[in-house]
Amino acid sequence: MKYAFISDIHGNLEALNQALRLIDVLACDKIICLGDIVGYGPFPNECIEKTRQSVDQIVIGNHDSAAIMKTATTYFNEYAKEAIDWTRKELSAECEAYLESLDLEYLENQFRALHATPNDPEKWNYILTFPDAYKNFGCFSEKICFIGHSHVPAVFKYGSNPSRVLVENGPDVQLSDDYRYIINVGSVGQPRDGDPRASIGVYDDKYESFQLFRVEYDVAATQSAMHKKGLPDFLIQRLEFGK
Numbered sequence: 001m002k003y004a005f006i007s008d009i010h011g012n013l014e015a016l017n018q019a020l021r022l023i024d025v026l027a028c029d030k031i032i033c034l035g036d037i038v039g040y041g042p043f044p045n046e047c048i049e050k051t052r053q054s055v056d057q058i059v060i061g062n063h064d065s066a067a068i069m070k071t072a073t074t075y076f077n078e079y080a081k082e083a084i085d086w087t088r089k090e091l092s093a094e095c096e097a098y099l100e101s102l103d104l105e106y107l108e109n110q111f112r113a114l115h116a117t118p119n120d121p122e123k124w125n126y127i128l129t130f131p132d133a134y135k136n137f138g139c140f141s142e143k144i145c146f147i148g149h150s151h152v153p154a155v156f157k158y159g160s161n162p163s164r165v166l167v168e169n170g171p172d173v174q175l176s177d178d179y180r181y182i183i184n185v186g187s188v189g190q191p192r193d194g195d196p197r198a199s200i201g202v203y204d205d206k207y208e209s210f211q212l213f214r215v216e217y218d219v220a221a222t223q224s225a226m227h228k229k230g231l232p233d234f235l236i237q238r239l240e241f242g243k
């Protein structure tokens with residue numbers, strides 16, 4: 001089975017459409033969304049609708065949760081908070097109800113899927129370094145845990161000789177039975193690893209492989225929509241740098 005993972009769409013419909021087009025070309029059997037459909041970007045309702053129609057499984061992210069007042073924005077930076085306040089006003093009742101219905105985790109035999117961390121996922125902590133990952137390997141029993149949240153793709157592996165491997169653009173990572181993995185699939189709608197292209201993770205359980213794909217989208221179109229809707233300049237500009 002070939003699984004496509006998308007995460008952190010953040011209301012960026014242009015990026016989402018390109019990501020889904022690529023997933024279609026790659027002929028994936030199942031699409032799993034790791035949360036944060038909304039926040040930052042100009043099309044929260046449209047992204048919820050499109051995601052809802054396209055994915056097989058989905059979990060909730062911290063921005064989704066904040067948009068429906070389940071998570072406080074106290075720890076959000078000023079731009080994230082401003083964008084969430086705007087998103088709350090934009091969301092239709094139907095989209096709010098959909099976000100309300102989402103679970104924190106999704107499980108299959110070989111893997112677990114969630115937005116932030118296997119340890120207390122609703123605390124929305126980050127896994128950025130190997131020590132962060134190390135603390136979390138004891139908190140799930142499956143071979144792989146797929147995450148998003150930091151917007152930076154990474155593969156952390158844990159075995160007899162723990163090591164950290166950062167995923168560069170488009171490498172094929174061969175998974176081994178000697179390790180367990182925490183895999184961050186990056187962000188569709190607001191990448192922060194210096195590459196502005198939308199990020200998609202593909203896991204094939206037949207070949208035990210993980211591949212990261214990047215796809216270009218019309219950044220200027222998203223920026224102009226954000227400008228029209230009065231979203232913060234900082235959020236508009238960062239998209240073209242992928243930072």
Ligand code: ZN
Pocket residue numbers: 008010036061063149150151
């Ligand atoms: Zn996010």
